[in-house]
Amino acid sequence: MSLALRAGVLFSVIAGTLAACSPTLDWRQARPEGSGVTMLFPCRPAHVERSVRVGSDTLVMHLHSCSAGGATFSLAVADAGQADRVAPLLTALRELAVVNIGGIVSAAASAPSARTTPDARAGRVRIDGRLPDGRVVVEHAAFFSRGVTLLQATILAIDRPVTAETVGTFFDAVRTQ
Numbered sequence: 001m002s003l004a005l006r007a008g009v010l011f012s013v014i015a016g017t018l019a020a021c022s023p024t025l026d027w028r029q030a031r032p033e034g035s036g037v038t039m040l041f042p043c044r045p046a047h048v049e050r051s052v053r054v055g056s057d058t059l060v061m062h063l064h065s066c067s068a069g070g071a072t073f074s075l076a077v078a079d080a081g082q083a084d085r086v087a088p089l090l091t092a093l094r095e096l097a098v099v100n101i102g103g104i105v106s107a108a109a110s111a112p113s114a115r116t117t118p119d120a121r122a123g124r125v126r127i128d129g130r131l132p133d134g135r136v137v138v139e140h141a142a143f144f145s146r147g148v149t150l151l152q153a154t155i156l157a158i159d160r161p162v163t164a165e166t167v168g169t170f171f172d173a174v175r176t177q
């Protein structure tokens with residue numbers, strides 16, 4: 001075996017060993033711009049901005065998201081503009097999440113953290129659905145607000161379960177600043 005081939009094999013073994021030792025979910029603290037929230041992401045979130053139809057409104061949505069361990073983790077942030085629009089928009093965001101995956105709400109819990117604006121429509125849900133191609137999708141989502149800022153934290157997993165520990169780590173770490 002040539003020296004170059006041995007070096008290549010050794011490099012492959014070392015790289016494979018290091019990859020096996022690296023965590024699938026590399027939790028890190030993030031402060032997504034404009035959110036007023038500190039939270040943990042299992043990967044480095046990227047930021048995109050797009051207009052989204054929510055109920056009868058079109059909102060500019062700031063999405064901070066990344067994928068790790070077979071799931072997508074995100075925080076969506078939008079400005080409701082006025083306090084009287086927060087409650088109906090939270091309801092519309094929740095309904096949109098269910099419709100987007102053709103799902104049903106299979107579990108519900110309280111909002112993810114203290115210091116959010118109190119609202120009966122805030123809270124966490126688990127949505128079980130199917131994509132148009134038949135694949136199973138599970139979405140864990142929390143809907144809450146901070147003043148007139150709407151927030152939706154989401155874990156979306158397709159054809160793969162997400163552990164209760166992962167769900168807890170992601171949502172329990174959400175803190176408003």
